[in-house]
Amino acid sequence: MAICFELVVNFGDNVEAAxxxxALTEPHPYTLQAGAHSIPFHRPMLRPSGRYIELAFMPVGVGWRAAIDRGLPGFALTAAELTELGHQLYGLLVKFHGYTAAMVGWDPEHVLDPVELPDYELNDNPVPGLVLCEELHNQLGLGPDYLEFQPGYRWIPYQGETRALVHRPS
Incomplete structure (x- = not known):
């Protein structure tokens, strides 16, 4: 089983926005700093995910057993470095428009499907770091605890990572 730290964005059916x-991460390779590490990113992965288009931004070597990283060196990152990387990914997300939901974390895809979000009872069980477009926020009947992420988007702020990533070969 593979586990990846990534930014995943649900664009609904908005191919142009995705x-x-x-394109915002061109020219390739796109890199971000985490502590003393300069971490490159794989090319963004645009993929259909059932009812919507999903775009994933995955740093190279920040995960466990990811096929895309096979044969590449991995990073051992502290919780603080992972948190720094997460904040920078949210900084990248601020540049995007036309998406429905997004999140940074370890395999966050499971919370980005608007059809399944009501099952999470987000008013009682908010998910830190989950960003929702204003329309979806209103459809779900979510309250004022969801702060403005950027105009048109609301979230429960990202709280960072609590565990370090000890690199294990792919």
């Missing part, structure tokens, strides 16, 4: 977001 392609524009993916």
């Amino acid at each position: 392609q524009a977001a993916a």
Whole structure:
């Protein structure tokens, strides 16, 4: 089983917005700093995910057993370095428009499907770091605890990571 630290964005059926977001990380390789580490990113992965288009931004070597990282060196990151990387990914997300939901974390795809979100009872069990467009926020009947992430988007702020990543070969 693979586990990846990544930014995943649900663009609904808005292919143009997803392609524009993916283009923001050109020229390749796109890198971010986490502590003393300069971490490159794989090319953004645009993929259909059932009812919507998903765009994923995955740092190279920040995960466990990811096929895309096979044969590449991995990073051992402290919780503080992972948190720094997460904040920078949210900084990248601020540049995007036209998406429905997004989140940074360890395999966050499972909380980005608007059809399944009511099952999470988000008023009682908020998910830190989950960003929702204003329309979806209103459809779900979510309250004022969800702060403005950027105009048109609300979230429960990201709280960072609590565990270090000890690199294990892919």
